[in-house]
Amino acid sequence: MKVFTTEAGRVRGRPATHDGGIVAVLGISYAAPPFGADRFRAPRPASAWDGLRDCTEFGPVAPQSAELPGAPSWSPGDEDILTVNIWTPGGEGDALPVLVWIHGGAYVLGSSAQPDFDGAALAGQGLVVVTLNYRLGFEGFGHVPAAEGEDACPDNRGLLDQIAALEWVRDHIAAFGGDPGRVTVAGQSSGATAVACLMVMERARGLFHRAVAHSAVNACAPVAVAARTTAEVAAAAGVSPSRAGLLSASPKELVAASDQVVDAYRRNPWSGQRHYDPAIYGPVVDGDTLRTDPLTAIAAGAGREVDLMVCHATEEYWLLDAVGSSAKITTDNQLATFAADFGLPAELVDGYRALMPGAPVLDIFLAVYGDLLFVEYSSRLAESHARAGGTAYLSRFDRRRGGEGGPVRAWHCADVPFAFGTLDEKSVHFLIGGPPGPADRALSARMMRAWADFAATGDPGWPRTGAATGAVMVWDTEEGVGQTPVVAFRELWRTAGFPLLAP
Template sequence: MPNDKNNKTELPRNPELTPPCGPVKGQYRKGISSYKGIPYAMPPLRERRFKAPEPMPPWEYLRDCLKPGHTALQMGGILVDSPGTYQMEGKSEDCLFLNVWTPATNPEERYPVYVFIHGGAFATGSGTEMMYDGTRMAQEGVVVVTINYRLGALGFLATHGLYEEAGTTGNYGLLDQIQALRWVQENIEAFGGDPEQVTLGGESAGAFSVTGLMLSPLAKGLFHQAIVESGSIFSIASFAPHNRGDLEKSMTNGQLLCETFGTRDTTEDLYKLRRIPGDVLAAVSMVKSDQSVTPKAFCFWPVYDGVVLPKDPVKALAQAEINPVKLLLGYNTNESSLFIKGHTNLGIYKMLCIEIFGPEKATAVMEHFPVDDDHTPLERMLEIYTHSAFVVGMVMMAKKYASLGEDVFFYNFDYDPAILKIVGLNTAHAMELPFIFGNGIGQHRATKISNLSWIMQSSWVNFIKTGNPNFKEEYKGQVLWPKFDPEKKDIMVFDTHLSNKALPYQEDLAFLEKIMFGNEESV
């Protein structure tokens, strides 16, 4: 059992542990030990490129884990798109590292574990960004793990040659995440974590990943609860309209990449594919935040390959072919203001509707969400993109899991600071992350922002610890977070004043669910 916070044993500045993976040296600060840059798999280089990760053999020497390992090769950015995101410093194809923050000070302690998967459109980001620093959350009594995984073409390229070689293709990044979860099962006890109490969480592409692993038999038993922030595996078409997760379309996309580099899409030419410079593959995988342009043909996202994702996720969910877990999930009110920009006009609106829904269904969507005197193309596109790219799939997941008897808690992050309004973002995608991790926000509950951060982080920690986000002790302004019911659909609203309400826009969500997935039942 965890020790009392006030009676913690002080550790040396650089504590050492000997987990099964090999001895590691970390850093002790503010009551938390951190171990950064721990390799959880062999470097996916040369002949290991475009293959499932191989476990790292145990090492015998003491490994310094004071600094993060390389981030995955990438160019551009979703949250930050600046000149600095296009350089290669600190990035490498050798990127399969994870980081651990733990409050444990003796080998007997056992804390619940939170494994977090970062977002970034499966093309950018890392588990070492300052926003995801696990110190504050670990101080509340959980072991926090963040991971890197392969991105872009290096993580999600699907080709006929690769499929013939391995019987699967296109999900190397998801396989990395599964290998990291296996590492947690094998090693986390040495860090004071409980392998029987693992919550898997993620935001954006991380949420797509978590929901994908909730449907993957390869991840069964590797986690016991899930936190899904802003996204689901069902909405791939909103970001990768040219392949939509379909295996054949994804392999055709991969064949086009092979031809671009003068390589045949065959097993015989795989050695050529594995010798294309990694930074070049990162360049063709480049993404930016603005979706108000025609997406590139090269959209590297997870693939329904028959192995990692055995079937179309919509069918898997409908047939209850899932990994049962308690679930906390939700969305930000203005998710799409990060992606859909102010220059959206009627032509861009129509183009995006055609790309997301297909030419036959786009007409019905535009009739349901008409551009008129009361609704500009920008307003309609923001509305449609938030619903289709983020909310619809999460509601589908919440309904199914709740109907199967799992505890489900649904939220809406609705805090809208003035500074975001000035730059046109409102309560945009990813804006909840600083509140949950507690980084970059005051910690003393002295302001509305810091108090909201305390409430949200505590709610997440409560769920990680007990499967229920509600507080046992009362506090000022407390509101009960109800379980999600498939009929009532009550959700928790996080703003400077907490509230409950029924899920909004149910008619629009039901319409889009039917258009996108052919589901007749109402949201």
């Protein structure tokens, strides 16, 4: 067991599972429990402690209804949820680059304790790896109205938690061998959009220097939409949509009410955009904690000083269909309704049909929706950042695999275990099509090296993205860089327009 001395107190870690040279220090509180008098408030600093704290187990996860393979589930009464975990190959004085990971999960599920986020293999590349928990669902992203004379509860409490964790890293990471002057923040899916938000939030300025965004999702809510969600959730919970009413509902009751609202959208094909994949929470453009959608802000030059590395998967949305979280769009009429609900012109859908001859309607829907939510948004983050004068790199995950249950596509989330080097975790085998082969391990090694090099030097190993098009690294079991013009699908969006969405 190894002991580290921070300004808050001493902590003891344990040898990491995958590598005896890496020490894991788990479940360190970076902020006070956000419940009781602090519920719906901005995070407060955690208290210091006397003596030696044993940090060999993950902390409790945020309130949620999900039960994920290999990961702990939430139990009512768990309150010390704002914790970080550290994997380090070094100690005080080493000044290694730091990578801070923000998990995804549609802002309602997931945790830093998922096996695919084990930081040992990445730390073996010469990094100090930090993962964190933050408030999810209504606790983290629900809009809480303030009555006259009341102090406002901030929107985007989950993002404020992430900022508090980054402040903790700034103040304490040197004790674990990390360099607070070389911090990279990384995330996938909703975690990637959180990274993009942090890039443009004034409160996060200077807390990190590089950013990695895998499959950022196109969804930020104006206050009016967030307030409508609050009204729906409060009604489902049987309480008033006021601060007092919402505080009277327990976290468990608000989780159950949120699930009820989501289920109603899923069952109602005439409920508009939310019917297709009802993620009802997300960052709120409140004009204060988050002033505008991050893509708009990045295009205007916000966060220009932060180097950015972006990745998306080729077939993002096929995973959401495979796990049953998306609507089944199988007829031409349903496809036309979908396009109308999102304001997509008919020529866009017709363009996909022409590029996918013989494809069933469901595949056309999955391709269009995946590009709308993930591919186009992520790509535009990189291109807009470069156009505004920032340094950006773009890549695409294109690894596929056959299997007895059918092909495993280059879909959402499959890139994460490759980048973390966690391919042997049984919980990820559904994502990647079974145990890894030699070519998979070689691909994982290249992706880990790119992350480590980017965190250390700002250069992942391929040319920067230009103002409009540029080099795109293609992650596949055969190494290569795609020096190609904008692909045909992306050209359709350039001519048809690209709407920004609200959850």
